[in-house]
Amino acid sequence: MTTTITITGAGGQIGYALLFRIAAGDLLGPDERVRLKLLEIPQGLRGAEGAALELQDGAFGLLESVDVTDDAGVAFDGTNIAFLVGSRPRTAGMERGDLLAANGGIFGPQGQALNAGAADDVRIVVVGNPANTNALIAAAHAPDIPSERFTALTRLDHNRAVGQLSTLLGVPASEVRDVTIWGNHSATQFPDVAHATVGGRGVPELLAERFGGEVAARAWLADEFIPRVAKRGAEIIEVRGSSSVASAANAAIDHVRDWVHGTQNGWTSVALPSDGSYDVPAGLVSSFPARSVDGAWQIVRDLDLDDFAAPRIAASVAELVEEREAVRTLGLL
Ligand SMILES: NC(=O)C1=CN([C@@H]2O[C@H](COP(=O)(O)OP(=O)(O)OC[C@H]3O[C@@H](n4cnc5c(N)ncnc54)[C@H](O)[C@@H]3O)[C@@H](O)[C@H]2O)C=CC1
Numbered sequence: 001m002t003t004t005i006t007i008t009g010a011g012g013q014i015g016y017a018l019l020f021r022i023a024a025g026d027l028l029g030p031d032e033r034v035r036l037k038l039l040e041i042p043q044g045l046r047g048a049e050g051a052a053l054e055l056q057d058g059a060f061g062l063l064e065s066v067d068v069t070d071d072a073g074v075a076f077d078g079t080n081i082a083f084l085v086g087s088r089p090r091t092a093g094m095e096r097g098d099l100l101a102a103n104g105g106i107f108g109p110q111g112q113a114l115n116a117g118a119a120d121d122v123r124i125v126v127v128g129n130p131a132n133t134n135a136l137i138a139a140a141h142a143p144d145i146p147s148e149r150f151t152a153l154t155r156l157d158h159n160r161a162v163g164q165l166s167t168l169l170g171v172p173a174s175e176v177r178d179v180t181i182w183g184n185h186s187a188t189q190f191p192d193v194a195h196a197t198v199g200g201r202g203v204p205e206l207l208a209e210r211f212g213g214e215v216a217a218r219a220w221l222a223d224e225f226i227p228r229v230a231k232r233g234a235e236i237i238e239v240r241g242s243s244s245v246a247s248a249a250n251a252a253i254d255h256v257r258d259w260v261h262g263t264q265n266g267w268t269s270v271a272l273p274s275d276g277s278y279d280v281p282a283g284l285v286s287s288f289p290a291r292s293v294d295g296a297w298q299i300v301r302d303l304d305l306d307d308f309a310a311p312r313i314a315a316s317v318a319e320l321v322e323e324r325e326a327v328r329t330l331g332l333l
Pocket residue numbers: 008009010011012013014015039040041043044047085086087088089090106126127128129130131153154156157185243244245248
């Protein structure tokens with residue numbers, strides 16, 4: 001079998017990190033051949049062409065072809081999986097709101113091109129920020145594609161939360177299960193450990209042991225863990241001098257691999273159009289706990305939300321509603 005995969009912004013940093021992992025089989029496994037389609041704007045084409053030359057030099061056994069184009073119609077024709085990465089990254093001092101106007105205009109035309117040419121089984125993940133609202137815009141321009149095929153990446157936030165717990169509790173990341181990122185891929189997100197477990201024990205209980213009581217554990221969550229995870233993107237920008245790249249590409253691969261092959265080890269976090277669960281307005285692209293079953297995301301339902309969680313989720317959802325209003329006002333929806 002061969003899968004056609006489109007990567008937008010393929011000449012940029014995350015594109016460069018993604019391409020080689022996909023070609024090496026990290027996305028779909030060692031038996032699935034891939035056809036890569038690299039979309040760039042004219043000024044980014046040389047970067048994508050250079051990456052294509054290096055892909056050739058990698059002599060990847062699974063790589064059937066690589067096409068580089070600045071025409072979205074060509075890039076999305078027949079695509080089975082689309083990574084929408086291309087957009088301007090945030091730089092020091094910028095908040096995601098600043099990116100709405102700068103990047104929102106990219107996703108309407110790309111939604112239309114996907115609608116016109118993508119394969120019937122297309123799966124789309126938006127990485128470019130502001131990712132949730134960009135996915136909302138793209139879905140709104142693709143009436144023939146089921147809206148649940150449009151997702152946005154909060155797996156990086158999820159992995160960051162798992163990484164923090166793994167380090168604190170001194171356990172391998174693979175033992176940390178059922179963490180949830182709720183809401184927007186922004187500083188308002190709510191990384192939730194209330195249902196998380198390690199080795200069959202609840203994380204809240206383990207944190208209470210570690211910090212000497214439930215009150216101290218909650219204080220650590222509110223004052224250290226949540227802001228650390230939610231603002232990790234800014235921390236990386238400050239330390240590296242540019243935004244997350246390899247970890248973002250890794251998360252995008254985790255997201256699509258689990259979508260195609262099914263989630264292992266509990267649930268994960270995915271931003272997808274709400275069906276009204278947990279009082280998130282229907283249609284809003286918000287992050288939820290989700291499992292992939294038979295190739296489709298299913299929101300994990302009926303989790304109890306206490307008075308620590310509910311207002312935090314509501315605050316992030318309110319930000320998504322504001323973003324939706326802002327792009328409506330800009331005429332992008
Ligand atoms: N959701 C997430 O967890 C994360 C999202 N990001 C976001 O990912 C995006 C890409 O980041 P980087 O690769 O570091 O940026 P980059 O600037 O290195 O690459 C972006 C590429 O997109 C291209 N591009 C711009 N408009 C395009 C269009 N209309 N069609 C196709 N290509 C287009 C540019 O020419 C450039 O080559 C940024 O928006 C960044 O904020 C970054 C990290 C994590």
